[in-house]
Amino acid sequence: xxxxASRGEGKGEGGWTLIExxxxxxxxxxxxxxxxxxxxTSVRRQRxxxxxxDLREMREAIKQFKRDTVGIQCAGAGGLQQQLQQQQQQQQxxxxxxxxxxQTAIDPRSKVVISDCTIFGVENPDHYPPDLxxxxxxxxxxxxxxxxxxxxGPLTGNATDNKLxxxxxxxxxxxxxxxxxxxxxxxxxxxxxxxxxxxxxxxSWGGENVFDVYxxxxxxxxxxxKYSDW
Numbered sequence: 001x002x003x004x005a006s007r008g009e010g011k012g013e014g015g016w017t018l019i020e021x022x023x024x025x026x027x028x029x030x031x032x033x034x035x036x037x038x039x040x041t042s043v044r045r046q047r048x049x050x051x052x053x054d055l056r057e058m059r060e061a062i063k064q065f066k067r068d069t070v071g072i073q074c075a076g077a078g079g080l081q082q083q084l085q086q087q088q089q090q091q092q093x094x095x096x097x098x099x100x101x102x103q104t105a106i107d108p109r110s111k112v113v114i115s116d117c118t119i120f121g122v123e124n125p126d127h128y129p130p131d132l133x134x135x136x137x138x139x140x141x142x143x144x145x146x147x148x149x150x151x152x153g154p155l156t157g158n159a160t161d162n163k164l165x166x167x168x169x170x171x172x173x174x175x176x177x178x179x180x181x182x183x184x185x186x187x188x189x190x191x192x193x194x195x196x197x198x199x200x201x202x203x204s205w206g207g208e209n210v211f212d213v214y215x216x217x218x219x220x221x222x223x224x225x226k227y228s229d230w
Contacts, residue, residue: 041222048221050180055230058191058213061135061172062128067110068141068170069127074117112141112170121208126196128209132176135210138169181217181227192216192228 116139119130129135176186184190192215194200195208215227 045222047180048227051215051227052230054177054180055213055215058132058135058173058177062210062212064109065114065129065135065139065172066127067107068112068114070106070110071113071144072115072117072127074120074127106144110144112143114139114170115142116140123207124209126209126211128196128211129172130209132173132191132193132210132213135173136171136175138171141168141170179217181219190216 114127119134119139120127121130124130176191178184178186179190191213192203193205193210194202194212194214195206196211197208198204198206198211215230217227219227221227221230
């Protein structure tokens with residue numbers, strides 16, 4: 001009898017009762033129901049934040065490109081030469097150069113001016129980027145000169161700084177972002193483009209220039225807004 005009792009006690013201590021198993025399974029089910037949706041929501045929120053950041057970076061690159069076109073002189077192949085002549089007129093105190101500076105205010109954040117006029121077609125007199133790839137590839141620029149309050153002519157003018165006449169490229173966008181929601185490679189299937197001549201809600205690009213970008217993917221964000229409206 002003692003041997004049987006000792007066997008029963010050992011078996012009870014080493015195993016799980018049915019009630020204990022039910023309790024454990026119930027706890028795990030409750031945790032999975034609560035935690036898994038929270039994890040999915042957290043991942044989705046992070047991807048949406050990445051989408052907003054990608055749009056912000058591309059739009060800021062477009063704005064920065066546009067700032068660096070103020071003061072550019074494009075007239076056939078002699079665009080850069082005309083910029084040099086205008087610079088000399090301004091340094092000599094010529095009236096014509098001074099009037100040109102007063103027409104358009106130069107953003108103090110713009111330290112260079114784009115010198116390659118060949119990237120702008122006749123349909124793009126506003127001098128916005130011709131495409132997103134141009135922002136990644138970079139464009140030729142020359143430094144601006146600060147001329148008093150108007151500051152903003154291209155090039156510098158003294159013997160030392162004239163070494164900067166050798167054209168340098170400025171890159172405005174490190175890369176075209178991939179789709180942060182699906183992981184698809186960035187491209188025309190992911191990012192839509194609108195030019196200065198397209199309606200604000202246009203779903204096709206006129207091709208003149210890049211004035212704005214938007215996300216082409218379908219879906220609604222956690223806040224109820226459509227991704228394409230961001």
